[in-house]
Amino acid sequence: MTQKILEVEKLNKVYPNGTHALRGVSFDVNRGEFLVVIGLSGSGKSTLLRCINRLHEPTTGKILFEGNDITNIKGKPLRSLRSRIGMIFQHFNLIPRKTVLTNVLTGTLARTGIVKSIFGIFPDEERKKAMDLIALVGLTGKENRRADNLSGGQQQRVAIARALMQNPSILLADEPVASLDPATSHSVMQYLKKVNEELGVTIICNLHFLSLVRQYATRVIALKDGILIYEGNPSEIDENWFQTIYGEDAVEVTID
Ligand SMILES: Nc1ncnc2c1ncn2[C@@H]1O[C@H](COP(=O)(O)OP(=O)(O)OP(=O)(O)O)[C@@H](O)[C@H]1O
Ligand SMILES: [Mg+2]
Structure with missing residues (x-):
């Protein structure tokens, strides 16, 4: 197994309307890292995550996942890639009227098939795995609660369990706590x-609050106007770097 799980080389993304969202972004991610991506609104953080799991097509550049070039894959290889890369979102994206258990089980859609899942036909081993993941995120006892009856934090934990159903080797998290209280x-x-x-x-997680970054990241990259301007340890982001990343007039707001 290679140490590097992801290699991003000179990635450019130009949207059809001409917005140049990523400009020559290059970085590697090692297995087991907790990499946090920071930068002002519009700096390209979401675009970067969406290029990695190929929700967006990179314009130029290369992305290697576990040593394989995934920049232009389509069809079955792309579906298989998506099952290795989980994703969670700011607004959780659960099915509101379905139970916690059903929401987590929908994480296996690639294996179970859509028709079976509509009728709630999931193999026993999938149910067992879903229950284990619900326990992992501290929601045992809430399996049969409707997703829309849970608090925001609980809903995001359901989303984490759902993303883990396919045993991803990478989890992408786009502002996973931006809708939550401290x-x-x-x-x-x-x-x-x-x-x-x-x-x-x-x-690989996009975050706004530097205090969270310092506490949870093993490494940080910062984007500014689509350019990677910082790569290093969270502890090395001093006042100067803060102003370079967020602008001269920026003041740090903390989350306790
Ligand atoms: N689908 C799209 N079509 C055209 N332009 C887009 C699209 N998505 C994003 N952009 C533009 O690309 C740039 C980067 O956007 P992106 O959403 O990646 O930023 P971000 O760092 O995630 O911002 P935020 O912190 O607000 O979520 C912005 O100028 C944005 O307006
Ligand atoms: Mg974003």
């Missing part, structure tokens, strides 16, 4: 840390 943000970050440390899943 205490709940920490709780969700703690579960991501647990997934990272106990299951060995590599994490």
